[in-house]
Amino acid sequence: MKIDLVDTTSSKINNGLIKARRTIGTPAVGMVLTLVIVTDEGSAYDAIKAASDASREHPSRILVVIKRPGRSPRDKATARLDAEIRVGSDSGTGETVLLRLHGELAAHAESVVLPLLLPDAPVVVWWPEDAPENPAEHPLGRLAQRRITDASAAEDPVAALEVRAASYAPGDTDLAWTRVTPWRSMLAAALDQKHSRITAAVVEGEAYNPSTELLGLWLADRLEVSVERRISDGPGLTAVTLTTADGDISLDRADGALAELAMPGQPDRRVALKRRDTADLIAEELRRLDPDDIYKSSVKYGVKRLVHTGTARAATAADPAPSPAAAGSGHGAAAPKPAPPAAAPAPSPKQAAAEEAK
Structure with missing residues (x-):
């Protein structure tokens, strides 16, 4: 089931999730974590597919943050939140919400994501591409117990490892490490x-x-x-x-x-x-959310x-x-x-x- 919400709020999105669950006859589901994916329109499809496949092992609420700040001053001044809710077969065993942040709202994604996190459940943030230099200090990274990057998606993957080493904090990991x-x-x-x-x-x-x-x-x-x-x-x-x-x-x-x-x-x-494939890598990283000391020792x-x-x-x-x-x-x-x-x-x-x- 899909629900499209234009120029909406986090409160309306939460109400939409409840409505969608009741409509398909499953008002309650045992989701174990919130997975926040920070991506763009071009990479969103592959990331959502991988996360949905991984959610069959780890039922999750998947929040996909797509920033669209706009190019002109007029576009940047128009702050708007559009959402697409997916529940049921289109979202594995959990639920997926695509959040498109327009204008100035794109610079404050954490204010949109925070009310949508599952209560008393771990939070994982994944950057399929364009990871910040310091994931732990990123506004979304501060909400998470686990932060996943992928050095192979960087322009210079080897230099990206040097950045990961310099900014490492407990809870950081990288899919380049998961692959080995x-x-x-x-x-x-x-x-x-x-x-x-x-x-x-x-x-x-x-x-x-x-x-x-x-x-x-x-x-x-x-x-x-x-x-x-x-x-x-x-x-x-x-x-x-x-x-x-x-x-x-x-x-x-x-x-x-x-x-x-x-x-x-x-x-x-x-x-x-x-x-x-990426779904297997994400599923592996979601099995344990404690700090990976071997990754830390190796990358540093x-x-x-x-x-x-x-x-x-x-x-x-x-x-x-x-x-x-x-x-x-x-x-x-x-x-x-x-x-x-x-x-x-x-x-x-x-x-x-x-x-x-x-």
Whole structure:
């Protein structure tokens, strides 16, 4: 069911939600959180679809904030709130409200969102694109227990990781980090088996891929070894190789679906390592709303010390030490105090295109 409200208020939107629920015969529903999506018209459809799919696992009230401040002084002076309410099959197991903020109201989105939050329920804010430099200090970010960004949507994804490190606050996370969860789980399981000392590592992936950077930083942080970053043709993150005296431990995913795990003294085997869609990533992030200390440790490990080394990037620990028994693939594991790595940024795609045009 859909209800369109033009030039409305938060109070009328709340009344519209109650009316919609009664009309479809479900006046009460066990929604567990409020998900606020801050986006634009161009990205709204994909974001809403991903959130609606994720709401089948986490019934939510989804508030989609679309700012339309206007270009002319006359448009900016005309403050207006238009809303579209979706309840039922069009909104997964929860309910969705599209909020279009016109004119000066676009600068005060928190005043519109606050009355629409579910009482006594966690709040998560997601920026699919154009995330603020400091999500925790953003007016909407202050309302949330969890703040989700996506470095891969930035003009320069590697530089975006540096921004995330500088502004990190408990509750921040990034979908570039969520994408490497299966890789971290697989590598941690491999390292739990008997092996000799890890002496070095190589991480391969597409250029400008922040997930590859984060996985390299995680390995350098947890294993305290030199980690080399290599560029591949993709898709996305393609391979990890850990060097030991007995031979290499490698996890290679060339096609984006199946990976081959090779370990010294064991037969090679194929494992499922499919690239996940945004709905799966959001669903994973909504499962736990506590601070992700492993993400914090990894993103802060050496991002501030990025140095240029041409087409490759490397994260290096100054004093290599024996690998820990468990590499720590989940939330909340403690991290050792590492030495800072060195890594090199490549120019952004737009910068590279500009140089090529010259």
